[in-house]
Amino acid sequence: MGNCGTREENAVVAAHAQVQQLHLLQHPAKNALADKKHARSSSDISDPSTPRKIEDAKNISIYNDVIAFTLFELETITKSFRADYVLGEGGFGTVYKGYIDENVRVGLKSLPVAVKVLNKDGHQGHREWLTEVNFLGQLRHPNLVKLIGYCCEDDHRLLVYEFMFRGSLENHLFRKTATPLPWGSRMSIALGAAKGLACLHNAQKPVIYRDFKTSNILLDSDYTAKLSDFGLAKAGPEGDETHVSTRVMGTYGYAAPEYVMTGHLTARSDVYSFGVVLLELLTGRKSIDKSRPSREQSLVDWALPKLNDKRRLLQIIDPKLEGQYSIRAAHKACSLAFYCLSHNPKARPLMSDVVETLEPLQGGGGSGSGSDGAGQSSGLPDYRGQRRLTGNNVHFRAIPNAKCSPAVPVCRVR
Known part of the structure; x- marks a missing residue:
């Protein structure tokens, strides 16, 4: 590193x-x-x-x-x-x-x-x-x-x-002998991993994980997701600093494009990596797969044009998930991935926003076609007017959240 x-x-x-x-x-x-x-x-x-x-x-x-x-x-x-x-x-x-x-x-x-x-x-x-x-x-x-x-x-x-009894998310998604993860488990894993990143980003001294990928997400006996392997983590920028300059490290297919090009590392670099993993959960495809046709080898390049297109969006959902999710839930999850994968880092949501967006997709909130289970017809939290839902598109605030989302447990530093 x-x-x-x-x-x-x-x-x-x-x-x-x-x-x-x-x-x-x-x-x-x-x-x-x-x-x-x-x-x-x-x-x-x-x-x-x-x-x-x-x-x-x-x-x-x-x-x-x-x-x-x-x-x-x-x-x-x-x-x-x-x-x-x-x-x-x-x-x-x-x-x-x-x-x-x-x-x-x-x-x-x-x-x-x-x-x-x-x-x-x-x-x-x-x-x-x-x-x-x-x-x-x-x-x-x-x-x-x-x-x-x-x-x-x-x-x-x-x-x-x-010891993590269920091993890595990578094995559950891509090992040929693995039983396909159901929709509910995938959304629960996405939420747990998002909370882990939000904890790092919202710590008293923020931490940038830098190597977020399916092999570094481990699952316990209850399929609770936990981040592992902090060997490439970096202390985040302090004071007036906007980024950390460092040698480019990480895994091809997950690293944010601006980090690869400039070596400038921010918390939004982790958000991009989260978007890639969320896309893997939604599609059942690897971030880079050389066994596929040339146009489909890069998951982001293949899926990104479809993520914000209602007519083509469901074409990318893992066919093994047929009948397990509502169209509405799929739209929301894909819309979230779309914004996390924005080439403009400032347009990406904060991880605390990601947590709040994933919360309504848990349990009954992700399987019904009506209310999200939280008493909101939009299916997304209000965020006090700082984020609006237009159709199936989520508009995230560009300013940092002053305090951690209540959905994110406080990260204790010993």
């Missing part, structure tokens, strides 16, 4: 020191013993490569803290990273399944986990590891994958996440 600078690195060091100090404060006897024996200097405590001792985490809930695991502990829970424990592989490295409990460390609650191991031959792995620890270590939200812990021992870099 691009230059993360030292801000992320310093944040990881500081966070590690804070966790260590918290544990020592909660165990004064151990603290006194450590002082007496001078077993660990202050530089040891602030060094993220210093392994934490097992007894330091007694009675500390894994749901409140990011745990510094030892390499031995992670080898134990993955059976020495056995091949049949592999969940998947990516640019960062290999992901293994595991299970933590009190047998691993006293005080840990029983929990299945996913352990991601840095590929030592990768060029960007360490920086991406730092970025993930920095962002996911601070952010908590129901639609972000929870970072449980990490390991930074010698040249080993690992991350431990909550």
Whole structure:
């Protein structure tokens, strides 16, 4: 990824020191013993490569803290990273399944986990590891994958996440053996992913995700969508800055055109990527598919002219969804995708607007041909006159929303 600078690195060091100090404060006897024996200097405590001792985490809930695991502990829970424990592989490295409990460390609650191991031959792995620890270590939200812990021992870099039983959205949409996702599930997944992005964009210090795609949207046992893989995330512009200038990174087919051309990154770049994923949910097609005729290989190029045309719009809906949705719901979802994919970044909606637009399409709101279930004949929230519905077209306000939509849970920064 691009230059993360030292801000992320310093944040990881500081966070590690804070966790260590918290544990020592909660165990004064151990603290006194450590002082007496001078077993660990202050530089040891602030060094993220210093392994934490097992007894330091007694009675500390894994749901409140990011745990510094030892390499031995992670080898134990993955059976020495056995091949049949592999969940998947990516640019960062290999992901293994595991299970933590009190047998691993006293005080840990029983929990299945996913352990991601840095590929030592990768060029960007360490920086991406730092970025993930920095962002996911601070952010908590129901639609972000929870970072449980990490390991930074010698040249080993690992991350431990909550285990997501249903795997990636990509597999559910495009794997040939997968059961087709119903319309209701697709709209629910779109809403959950939108809430995750809205949380990042509306955080006290905004975060740009930069790699929003179906393979990075994971599903739990209830098909709740959660964003994962924050290795390419960037801190958003601050003060009078309008964008972040960075080396172009991401995935072909999802990246916003202005970002690809200029390297100027904004929250609206994520909105474009969301539009691509929403289009994949609506059509059942991949963003880039070389197996299709040349004119249909780029999903956006193929679908965009039809999205705002009532007569052709239903031609792009996944044929596997026949009879599961109302024409009205399809029009609204396609109209939302159309605006998210605008080549003019300022014409794209905010992610908080996207959340509010998707809310009426959940449950009964997406299946009926009349009211949306919220008592509004238009099927869209009022937004106090800042957005109007004309026919099936949604007009979004161009000015930022001063506060997060009530539909978006508050993003807590620890």
